[in-house]
Amino acid sequence: MEKIAAILICAHIFADFLLQTGKMANNKRNLSLLFLHAAIHAVVSWLLLQAWAYWQVPLYLFAVHALVDYLKERFMEKSYRSFIADQTAHLFSLVLLSFLLAEQHFMPELSGFLYKATVVLAGLTATIRGSGFLINLVTKDILEKNQLNPDGLIDGGKLIGQLERGLIFLFIFINLPTAIGFLVTAKSILRFEEARKQKLAEYILIGTLLSFSTAIAIATLTMWATSL
Numbered sequence: 001m002e003k004i005a006a007i008l009i010c011a012h013i014f015a016d017f018l019l020q021t022g023k024m025a026n027n028k029r030n031l032s033l034l035f036l037h038a039a040i041h042a043v044v045s046w047l048l049l050q051a052w053a054y055w056q057v058p059l060y061l062f063a064v065h066a067l068v069d070y071l072k073e074r075f076m077e078k079s080y081r082s083f084i085a086d087q088t089a090h091l092f093s094l095v096l097l098s099f100l101l102a103e104q105h106f107m108p109e110l111s112g113f114l115y116k117a118t119v120v121l122a123g124l125t126a127t128i129r130g131s132g133f134l135i136n137l138v139t140k141d142i143l144e145k146n147q148l149n150p151d152g153l154i155d156g157g158k159l160i161g162q163l164e165r166g167l168i169f170l171f172i173f174i175n176l177p178t179a180i181g182f183l184v185t186a187k188s189i190l191r192f193e194e195a196r197k198q199k200l201a202e203y204i205l206i207g208t209l210l211s212f213s214t215a216i217a218i219a220t221l222t223m224w225a226t227s228l
Helices: 004-015 021-026 031-048 056-075 080-104 113-145 156-171 179-190 196-227
Strands: none
Touching: 004 021, 004 031, 004 080, 004 113, 021 031, 031 056, 056 080, 056 113, 113 156, 113 196, 156 179, 156 196
């Protein structure tokens, strides 16, 4: 069951964070775009799982994913809370499907190097891009509530976050977690001037800790999934 869930979650990550365009993400009330997005999820999952005889699998994924996204768009405002609720609902539906497939004694054919490469690529995608959406929503909420307007390059903070999470993912996979401490130190030195202002310092600290913790958590889960 764990391996089935891992493959389905990988497919979800690819479809949500690599293959979903900005137009799809911002126009879920447009049913044609919503159904296209759900169809991409269904096809990617079906291809990775290689459950050729289980036509119910893509149908289930299409219907459930479209329903969850529609309900989120219809009843929830865009925020980090709705993002967490949305992703939790999707993951629960995938775990449920994994359980149902395991009950049918289905085992995916994807194994060996191909399985590990798929999991690692999905983990890296979730670390760099997926968690970035959550961090952006959290920090944006803090900025608006505290009326902060930090100076800097356009999307500079976003790019820095992606690079640091990518490095953390790499450090954990090459069994060099102590290097994360040097990354923290380097960032602290570069942010020394901003640390003089309490509100801005706390904003940076929250974003940094959230970025580091999500990267460490996802990288650790990815390493566990590769051993299945």
